[in-house]
Amino acid sequence: MNKLYTQLRLLYSRITGNIAFYPSVIALLGLFFALFMLYAEERGISKYLIENTPWLVINDADTARTLLSTFIGGIISLMVFSFSMVMLLLNQASSNYSPRILPGLISNKKHQYVLGFYIAVIIYCIIVLLSIEPTENKYQLPGFAVLIGIILGIHVLGAFIYFIHSISQAIQINNITDRIFEVARKRLQTLIEKEKEVSGIENFEDIDGWHGYKSTESGHLNDIAFDSLAKLATDCDVKVKMLVAKGEFVLADVPIVKVSKELNEENQELLQSCFGFSRSEIVRLNYVLGFKQLTEIALKAMSPGINDPGTAITCIDYLTELFALRMLKRDKSYILNKNKVALVSLDTVDFDQLLYFIFASLRQYCKADFVMMHKMLISLYYLKNVDCVDDTYKKEIAEQAHLILDDARAYIKNESDLKKLEEFTDKFDA
Template identity: 60%
Template sequence: MLKLITKFKLFIANLTGKIGFYPSLFAFGGLLFGFAMLYAEDQGVSSFLIENAPQLVINDADTARTLLSTFIGGIISLMVFSFSMVMILLNQASNNYSPRILPGLISNKKHQNVLGFYIATLIYCILILLSIKPTDNKYQLPGFAVLVGIVLSMLVLALFIYFIHSISEAIQINKIIESIYQKAKTRLEQLIKQTDEDSMQSNFPDTENWHAVEVNRTGYFQTIAVDALLELCENLDCKIEISVPKGTFILKGIPIAKCSIELNEEHQEQLLTCFGFSRSEIVTHNYILGFKQLTEIAVKAMSPGINDPGTAITCIDYLSELFALRLKKKDFSFIANQDNEAVIKLRTIDFKELIYFVFAPLRAYCKHDVVMLHKMLTALYFLLQSDSVLDDAETILINEANLILEDAKTAIENKDDLKGIFSIRSKMQAINGTQNALIELAD
């Protein structure tokens, strides 16, 4: 039962992430609504309205057919125009910013709902049009259903205006950067609030001699069914360590977890069903991807073909805020059971690896730009001033600042520019512990 429930939860999570899921629900809803209106017509809703409120009912068959045919053709035209424009904008975003941001733009639920409403209205109008029979009896004409179709078509026009406004804003680089930042920030805050990691680390046993469990498929390790995994630990009276961080691309046969007891094949299968895999990366599941995407946008903006340092500077600003939040999280995470005992240890990317992963490409592609070097050093200075900086994090930040200063000395030939870059070094030296840690300008 545990295996089936876990598989069902992961299946639902993957299904709802598909671009066609919500439009399909709307289309099915439009079909059901059409049949419901036809049933109401069979019960005499139009004849009742003709007798009591005739101004609400269309009682001419030719007029009804003409209106519905016009609405069907118009809605199809709007759909083609709307989503042709979307494809053009997505192609522009991929070329100018980064291809990795496309899944976030495509999965926008607002745009999916607009598409779904288009399709639902289209299906409804087709269904009502087919129900109009060639007769002179006005009571057999689905007049009220036609009126509802007119109202729905007016809403389609309103949604088309909203769609144009929404997509024109969503494609703006500032909106894209802010969206990535907000998703990564939300995920980080969730992880920070989850566990009391200091106390749990001291109580969690050494895992060196634990039994490894190999993964049985290939893909991006995205989600963990925590409830099912906790239940498995309780049933087997064991503890588990996740060996790879979420968001990692895992090949079949690679150890993904360690268990304090040796598991048989059935229990290994139950354990593996608690892990969700995908062929794409999602920021809401893995905050590291937020750092990756912001870094890639900044690097792409500094390419000669784009030449947009303003966007790169904005990305560094948001990265600085995310790093300041990441400083509040330990380099390890635990999940506790109902007795507040740590039974699951999660592998995470440590702060040193993360900050090097971000600044290494920035230094490689921006070391000839004085403004970008100055901005990166300012970001590190801002992080050094953070109240949550630990001793090891301070050393990591200083080492990264030294790497930037070294690149500046080799790439920047103008002495005045170098003095401006090294002026931030003096500010960093004012912080305790950095007086003798930063390299000098004189060579």
């Protein structure tokens, strides 16, 4: 039963994360609404309205067919135009910023809702159009359903205007970086709030004799059923040590977890069912991807073809805020039982590793730019003076400042610029 629950939970996560999920649901709602309206017509809603409020009902079959046919063709044209424009804008964003931001733009739920609404109205109009039969009895014409179709068609025009406004805003670099920052920030805050004082950590210090289990498939480890993993550890009286960080790409037949005791085949299958793999990375599940995307946008902005240092500086500002938040999180994370004893040790990206690789990339592309090197030092100096849960974080920050100065000495030839950077770096040793 627990295995079935785990598989259903991971399946639900995959389905709802698919960009076609919400359009499909809304399209089905359009189909059901059309069938409901036809049922209401059979119950005589148009006859009742003609007798009481005739101005609400269209009682001419040719007019109804013309209107519905026009709406169907017009909405299809709007949909083709809308998403042709989207493809052009996405291609521009990929060229100017980073291809890795495309999944976030495509999966925008607001745009999915608009697409779903387009399809739902098309389906509704087709169903109602097919129900119009040649007859001399005006009461058999689904006049009220046709009126609803007209109202929905007018709302499609409003949705089209909203879509044009939304996509034009979403493609702007300030909104892209702000969205990436907000998603990563929320994920970090969630992880920080979950951290508590735990006991039993010493049980994870020596894992040499533990039994390792390999991945059965490859992909990004985006889903981990933490509740099921903790229940397995409790039921089998074992400790579990993750060897792979959530969001990391895992190859098949590579050890991903170690368990303090050997598990039987049934429990091994249950263990494997706790892990969900996919071929795409998701920022809301992995805050490290937010750091990577902001860094890649900054690097692309500093390339000779783009030459947009303003965007790079904005990205560094966002990275600084995220690093300040990351300094409030410990490098080790655990899943606890009711007694606050650690059952599962999660593998995470350490602060020093994250800091080094982000600033190493920035240093490589900005090493000859005084403004960018100075901006990075300002960012590090700010981080040096914020609160943190581990004093070793600040030592890593000071080391990065000196690495920036080393690169500056090698590539910046202006003595005045070097002197300013050296004077600023001296603050890290104070």
